[in-house]
Amino acid sequence: MTYLAVCAQQSSEHKVLSFAAKAADVLRFATIDRIGRDAQGELNGFQRPQVAAHIREIRDYLEKPDAVLPNPIVVAFTERVSVEELETGVVRLSIDMSAGAPGLVVDGQQRLSALADLDRDFQVFVSALICRDEAELRRQFVLINNTKPLPKSLIYELLPTVGDLPPRLSRRSTASDLTARLNFENTALRGYIKQHTCPEGIIADTVMQKIIMESLSNGVMRELIRGPKGVERCVRLVSNFFEAVKKTWPEAWHGQKPNSSRLLHGAGIQAMGDVMEVLAERAGARSVEDFRDGLASLKDKTAWTSGEWHLEGEVRRWNSLQNVNRDVALLKHYLVGLVKADLRRKAKLAPAPLLESTPAPS
Amino acid sequence: MKFIFADSLDYVDPAFDFIADRSPAERQPYWDDAYPHEILGYAPYDGVLVSRGIVGDHRVKGKYTASQARRFRLVGARKFLRLDKPEFAHLEIFGDCGAFTYVQDERPPYTPAEMAEFYDECGFTHGASVDHIIFDFDAGLVGMAGGSAEARQRFDITLENAEGFLREARAMDADFTPLGVVQGWSPDSMADAARRLVAMGYDYLALGGMVPLKSPEIKLCLEAIRHAVPASTRLHILGFAKADDIDSFHGYDISSFDTTSPLIRAFKDAKQNYYLPGDGLALRYFTSIRVPQAIENPKLQRAVKKGMFRAEDLVRLEALALGALRAFDRDEAELEETLHHVLVYSAPLFEEKPHEDCKDSPTLARLAQRYRATLTERPWKQCSCKICRDAAIDVIIFRGSNRNKRRGIHNLAVYQDHIERLDLKRAVEPSDDLPRRLCAAEQ
Ligand SMILES: [Zn+2]
Numbered sequence: 001m002t003y004l005a006v007c008a009q010q011s012s013e014h015k016v017l018s019f020a021a022k023a024a025d026v027l028r029f030a031t032i033d034r035i036g037r038d039a040q041g042e043l044n045g046f047q048r049p050q051v052a053a054h055i056r057e058i059r060d061y062l063e064k065p066d067a068v069l070p071n072p073i074v075v076a077f078t079e080r081v082s083v084e085e086l087e088t089g090v091v092r093l094s095i096d097m098s099a100g101a102p103g104l105v106v107d108g109q110q111r112l113s114a115l116a117d118l119d120r121d122f123q124v125f126v127s128a129l130i131c132r133d134e135a136e137l138r139r140q141f142v143l144i145n146n147t148k149p150l151p152k153s154l155i156y157e158l159l160p161t162v163g164d165l166p167p168r169l170s171r172r173s174t175a176s177d178l179t180a181r182l183n184f185e186n187t188a189l190r191g192y193i194k195q196h197t198c199p200e201g202i203i204a205d206t207v208m209q210k211i212i213m214e215s216l217s218n219g220v221m222r223e224l225i226r227g228p229k230g231v232e233r234c235v236r237l238v239s240n241f242f243e244a245v246k247k248t249w250p251e252a253w254h255g256q257k258p259n260s261s262r263l264l265h266g267a268g269i270q271a272m273g274d275v276m277e278v279l280a281e282r283a284g285a286r287s288v289e290d291f292r293d294g295l296a297s298l299k300d301k302t303a304w305t306s307g308e309w310h311l312e313g314e315v316r317r318w319n320s321l322q323n324v325n326r327d328v329a330l331l332k333h334y335l336v337g338l339v340k341a342d343l344r345r346k347a348k349l350a351p352a353p354l355l356e357s358t359p360a361p362s
Numbered sequence: 363m364k365f366i367f368a369d370s371l372d373y374v375d376p377a378f379d380f381i382a383d384r385s386p387a388e389r390q391p392y393w394d395d396a397y398p399h400e401i402l403g404y405a406p407y408d409g410v411l412v413s414r415g416i417v418g419d420h421r422v423k424g425k426y427t428a429s430q431a432r433r434f435r436l437v438g439a440r441k442f443l444r445l446d447k448p449e450f451a452h453l454e455i456f457g458d459c460g461a462f463t464y465v466q467d468e469r470p471p472y473t474p475a476e477m478a479e480f481y482d483e484c485g486f487t488h489g490a491s492v493d494h495i496i497f498d499f500d501a502g503l504v505g506m507a508g509g510s511a512e513a514r515q516r517f518d519i520t521l522e523n524a525e526g527f528l529r530e531a532r533a534m535d536a537d538f539t540p541l542g543v544v545q546g547w548s549p550d551s552m553a554d555a556a557r558r559l560v561a562m563g564y565d566y567l568a569l570g571g572m573v574p575l576k577s578p579e580i581k582l583c584l585e586a587i588r589h590a591v592p593a594s595t596r597l598h599i600l601g602f603a604k605a606d607d608i609d610s611f612h613g614y615d616i617s618s619f620d621t622t623s624p625l626i627r628a629f630k631d632a633k634q635n636y637y638l639p640g641d642g643l644a645l646r647y648f649t650s651i652r653v654p655q656a657i658e659n660p661k662l663q664r665a666v667k668k669g670m671f672r673a674e675d676l677v678r679l680e681a682l683a684l685g686a687l688r689a690f691d692r693d694e695a696e697l698e699e700t701l702h703h704v705l706v707y708s709a710p711l712f713e714e715k716p717h718e719d720c721k722d723s724p725t726l727a728r729l730a731q732r733y734r735a736t737l738t739e740r741p742w743k744q745c746s747c748k749i750c751r752d753a754a755i756d757v758i759i760f761r762g763s764n765r766n767k768r769r770g771i772h773n774l775a776v777y778q779d780h781i782e783r784l785d786l787k788r789a790v791e792p793s794d795d796l797p798r799r800l801c802a803a804e805q
Contacts, residue, residue, distance in 0.1 A: 057387070217390065218392075218432070281437070326420075330420060340483070344483075
C-alpha cells in the first residue's frame with residue numbers, strides 16, 4: 001500500500017509523517033492488540049473496562065453526517081516501510097503487506113474500533129512514526145498515552161455551551177448549567193459556588209453538581225425539569241431550600257468556610273441534598289417556608305460548627321466528619337431519619353395516605 | 363399457593379436492539395427499563411418479594427444504587443416496582459431482611475422496630491421478622507437435641523426479634539401482615555420455634571434457611587411444623603431454591619413461597635436454562651446457546667491479554683456465529699452449518715484453544731449434542747409469550763443481560779402456568795395423607 005504524505009522535520013532519529021486514509025485501510029496495515037503481549041497487556045485498548053461503552057459513544061457521534069475527527073490516529077512502524085522523498089516535505093510511504101500488518105496503533109484505538117463498525121467511507125488523518133526498534137516504539141506509546149487531561153471543573157463548566165453531547169455528558173451538562181445559574185443569577189447561593197470562573201466560591205461545584213445530578217436522575221428534579229420552565233423551577237427549588245437552610249442555621253452559614261462549618265462542607269451539602277429530596281418528595285415542599293417547616297426539626301440536632309454528632313451509636317466530633325462515602329452516608333442517614341420521623345409525627349396528627357392511592361378497580 | 367417472585371432489579375431494556383447489540387444511547391437504567399410485569403403485559407407472579415439486604419443502606423451494601431435505595435424509601439415499594447396500577451393492585455409485596463447479606467455477623471444489623479418501620483413506610487403488604495440464619499442442619503436430631511452454641515444463640519435471637527417485631531407492628535398499627543420467621547437446626551427445633559411464634563400471636567409463618575436444604579429435608583421440616591401449629595396457620599417458604607420441585611410439595615398446605623429460580627436459572631444453569639411446558643405436569647428444559655461478547659467477556663479478554671487470541675479474530679468468529687444463528691432462524695442456514703459456526707466460537711471460551719485443536723474434546727461434544735437438540739426443536743418458536751415473539755432466536759442466545767434476563771422472564775411466565783396447572787390438579791386430588799406418602803417414598 002502506498003500513500004502520499006507530508007513529512008515534518010522533528011528528529012533525526014525518527015521519521016514523522018502524516019496522511020489521510022480510510023479507517024478500514026488503517027486496520028489493514030496496522031494492528032491494535034499486538035503490543036499487548038509485549039507489554040503485559042496493559043497497553044491494549046481492548047482490555048480496558050467500559051471500552052465497549054466508550055466505543056459506542058464515539059460511534060454514535062461518528063454516525064452523524066456532520067461528524068469530524070481532526071485528531072489523527074497515531075501508527076508506529078519499526079520495519080517493512082519505506083519512504084521516498086518526492087520534493088521537500090512531501091514523501092511516498094510504501095507499506096509492505098506481504099507478512100501481515102507491520103504497523104501498530106499507538107493512539108486512537110477506540111476511535112478506530114468505532115469506525116470499523118461504521119457503514120461510511122470516513123477518512124482519518126494518520127500520523128505515522130517510524131521508530132528504530134520496539135523499545136523506542138513502546139516509549140512513544142507511553143509518552144503519547146500519558147498526557148494530562150484537562151481539569152474536570154473546566155470541562156464541566158464548558159459543557160452547557162456545547163450542543164449535541166452524548167447522554168452521559170448531557171446529564172452532567174444540565175447539572176452544570178443549573179449550578180452556574182445558582183451561582184450567577186439571583187439566588188440564595190449566588191457567589192457561593194467555587195467554579196473555574198468563580199475561584200473565590202466556598203462550596204465545591206462538583207458537590208453541587210452531584211446533588212443536582214442525583215435529583216435529576218432519581219429525585220424530584222426528574223419530573224420538574226421536564227415540565228414548563230423546568231430549568232427555572234429547578235433553580236428556584238434549590239435556591240429556596242438553601243435560603244431555608246441559611247435561615248435555620250445563620251451562624252453556621254454566614255462568614256463560614258468548609259473547614260469552619262460542616263454545613264458548607266462536601267459532607268454537609270451532600271447530606272442536605274438528601275434532606276431536600278425527602279422534604280420535596282414526601283412533604284411536597286417547594287417554597288422557602290415549606291422547607292423551613294421541614295428543617296425546624298433538625299435545628300437543635302446538628303453540630304455544624306462545634307460539639308458532637310450522635311450518629312447511630314457513634315459519637316463524632318463536629319470537624320471529624322469528612323467528605324468520604326461512609327461519613328456522608330452516616331450523616332445522610334441521621335438527618336433523613338430525623339426528618340422522616342418528624343413527617344410521620346405530623347402525618348399522625350393529620351392522617352393522609354402514604355402513597356398516591358391508585359384508583360380502585362371499578 | 364402463591365408464587366412470589368424475589369426481585370433484585372430484574373428488568374430489561376424494551377428498546378434493546380439485538381442486531382446492533384446495544385441499548386439506545388439515551389437509555390437511562392431503571393427508568394427506561396421494564397420489569398417482567400411490564401414487558402409481558404401481565405404479572406407472571408402473585409406478588410414480589412424485596413429483601414432489605416438487596417435494597418441496601420449505609421451499613422449493608424445492596425444491589426440497588428444508593429440513589430435507587432433512597433428513591434425506594436421515598437416513594438415506597440409499590441411505586442418503585444411500578445406495581446401502582448389498578449391491574450396490579452392484587453399483587454402482594456413481601457419484605458424480608460435478606461438474612462443472607464449479614465449471615466457472617468454476630469447479630470442482624472436491623473432492629474425489629476426499624477424493620478417494622480421500613481415495611482410500613484415503604485408500603486409492604488407482608489413483612490418478615492428479623493431472623494438470623496442457622497447452619498448445620500441435621501435431619502436426624504430429635505426434640506431439642508443437638509444444635510451448636512451458635513445455632514442456639516441464633517435461634518434465640520430470631521425468636522426474641524420475632525416477639526419484638528410483632529409488638530412494634532401492632533404498636534404502630536401497621537398496614538402489613540407480620541410473618542414470624544422460623545429458624546432451627548432440625549425439623550423438631552423448627553417445629554418448636556413455630557409453636558412459639560404461634561403462641562406469640564403469629565398466624566403466618568415463614569421458613570428461613572431453606573436454601574441449602576434438599577427437598578426431602580425441607581419436607582421433614584414442613585411435616586414437623588405442620589404437626590406443631592394449627593391448621594389455620596399459613597406457611598411461607600423463604601428463598602425456595604427447589605422451585606422446580608414444587609409439585610412434590612403439594613401436601614404440605616403451603617400458602618406461599620418466594621423464589622427467583624426460574625429467572626436466574628436462565629443464566630446460572632449450564633444446561634437447563636430455557637423452560638417450556640412438558641408432558642402432563644412437568645417442565646421441559648433446553649440449553650441456550652452461548653455466544654459471549656468478544657470484547658466484554660472476561661474469560662475471552664483474559665485470553666486476549668495473554669496473547670492466546672487476537673481480539674479481531676474473536677470479533678469475527680462471534681459475528682459468524684450470530685449471523686449463522688439468525689440465518690438458521692430464517693430458514694436460510696442448515697442446522698449443522700450453524701452448529702459448526704457456534705462451536706468454532708465456543709472453543710476459545712470453553713477450551714481456551716482454537717477449534718482446530720480441540721474439536722473432538724468431550725466438552726465440545728456434549729455441547730454439540732445439547733445445542734443440536736435446541737436447534738432441532740426450535741423451542742422459541744413454540745412459545746407465544748411476548749418475549750419470544752419479539753426476540754425470536756435471540757431469547758435463546760446466552761449473551762448479555764438483555765437476552766439472558768429476557769429468557770429468565772420467559773421462564774417466569776412458563777413457571778407461573780406450571781404452578782397454576784398444579785393447583786388445578788390439586789383441586790381434584792384429595793391430599794389426605796399425601797405428606798406421609800411422599801416422604802415415605804423418598805426415604
Ligand atoms: Zn416465551
